[in-house]
Amino acid sequence: MIKTRQLFDQETWTFTYLLFDDESKEAIFIDPVLEQMERDLSLIDRLNLKLIAVLETHVHADHVTSANEIRKITGVKVYYGSKSGIDCADVLLDDGDHVKIGNEFIIAIHTPGHTVGCTTYLVDNKLFTGDTLFIGGTGRTDFQGGSANSTYESCRKKLFTLPDDTLIYPAHNYKGLTISTVGEERKWNPNVGDGITKEKFIENEKNKNRPYPHRFDIAVPANMECGSDSPNK
């Protein structure tokens, strides 16, 4: 069983995940944040782990990833979904591709909607959903090739077909919630839960007047290069 640690960036309300295998000591970060790199790499040292990869769920618009810096320091490979439209990744994952950790595999699931290249990662009974599916919400669909139609399909036809007790680890939460399950989200997620039709979801998305993300102009160009630029501090 792969172990998980949930790490938090207070400034952007972002969850980073550390996945590791106790036997081989192999470890992977999902969505690490540039400003938290020292903390994240110290955790690798403290737990006596061997970092083997950085996985990104998508090209983030609200924070700069530390993927490139971590790659420079440790030499590990950076993985993105193949539809993310970037050149900086070492490996581009198609739907169903695997990333090996210890004796187990992390499965990439292409879940477009928030962005075209959004990828959810599944290992054991844990789903790392990025900004595709939140606890009681879904990621905005109004930029970066977003599509309400695709988010609905990704959630209902891919993520919600997994067993009800599959754990959901999102990339953000703004209310202090940390983990959910497929069953809970399928039943009561107000955006895409049971009873919400695709038409209703698309209409609701159209009517959401979401503000322009204040780090968008820094984060997106930096993240298109796996986070090469320095953070906006």
Ligand SMILES: [Fe+2]
């Ligand atoms: Fe995002």
